[in-house]
Amino acid sequence: MTADLAILYEHPQWFRPLFAALDRRGIPYGALEPGTAFDPADAAPPAPLVLSRLAMSAFLREREHPIFWAGALLARWELSGARVLNGTAALAVDTSKARQLALIASLGLAMPATRAVHRAADVPAAAEAIGFPLVVKANIGGAGAGIARYDSLDEVRAAVADGTLPTSIDGVLLVQDYVPARGGTITRIETLDRSFLYALEVAGAGAFDLCPADACQVPGSAIAMTAVEPAPELRAAAEAIARAASLDLGGVEVMIDDRDGVARFYDINALSNFVAKPLDVLGWDPHERLVDRIEGWLEEAR
Known part of the structure; x- marks a missing residue:
């Protein structure tokens, strides 16, 4: 009997807790890894319900990454009538930080x-418009990849001249104000089905675009994560972003600008792995809540 749930993923370790939670509940599923050709004319999806767990950091693990290939595959399954969680609409946002920022701005945030x-060649002029210090970011990064700080126009011009600017697999770069985060912390707000799930305060160098599934597992890591209850306006804003980005499951990152106290949202993550060691950090396991909702999605998809 074919399972009603299929999970598309590429990272070899991140989703073991999810698979274990599904196994405990006795929910059958197909675990699909990219690596085989698909026929665009084939109308048969692998299951009525598909959960996409594709990471933007896939290109760091494999030069011939599946990011854009998977976008076409998910589109075919949607056209065939499958319910794809974090489908093509969410993937379109996940694959472009520029698009994320446009969405954030459109919400008045x-x-x-x-x-x-x-x-x-356009980076120096953009840098002059932004001012210093600033960062240059890859439009598709993941796990902190493709971010460099510059403190002067001379530094930027030198990076352009010697070809050491960050690169992005789609050729797009962001030139962005370096925001001094108040207290050296950012807040990552996780959502499930467009609603608040939990939030982490993250302190430590290099906190931008971190992977919570990895960070607190590294012995001696400078990154510290603490469960927090965000201010009501931040919680509401994260839920609004999740709705606008079509996130069935995902995270939003925000920091308080120490210069003026303004909350600045800067990242939307449709993969958004749950924090490692959740019982230590949160006191409960969010995978159980996810499986609760998957059971509901399965009923809706049948």
Whole structure:
């Protein structure tokens, strides 16, 4: 008998807790890894309900990454009538930080001042418009990849001249104001089915675009994570972002600008792995809540 649930994933370890939670409940599923060709004319999806767990950091693990390939595959399954959780609408947001920021701004929320460019030659002019210090970011990063700080126009011009600017697999870069986060912390707000699930305060160097499934597992890591209850307005904003981004499951990152106290949202993550060692950090396991909702989605998809 074919399972009613299929999970598309590429990271070899991140989803073991989810698979274990499904196994405990006796929920059958198919675990699908990218790596085989698909026929765009094949109308048969693998299951009525598909959960996409594709990471934007896939390109760091495999040069011939599946990110854009999977976008076409998910679109075919949607056209065939499958319910794809974090499907093509969410993937379109996940694969572009520029698009994320446009969505955030469209909701009337604050973000770091940013310019999106597609040519290295345009970075100096964008940097002059932003001011210093600033960061240059890959439009598709993941796990902190593709971020560099510059403190002067001379540094930026030198990076352009010697070809050491960050690169992005789609050729787009963001030139962005370096926001001094109050207390050296950011807040990551996790959502499930467009509603608040939990939030973490993250302290430590290099906290941007961190992976909570990895960070607190590294012995001696400078990154510390603490469960927090965010301010009501931040919680409401994260839920609004999740709705606008079509996130069935995902995280939103925000920091308080120490210069003016403004909450600036800067990242939307449709993969958003749950924090490692959740019982230590949260006191409960969010995978159980996810499986609760998967059971509901399965009923809706049948």
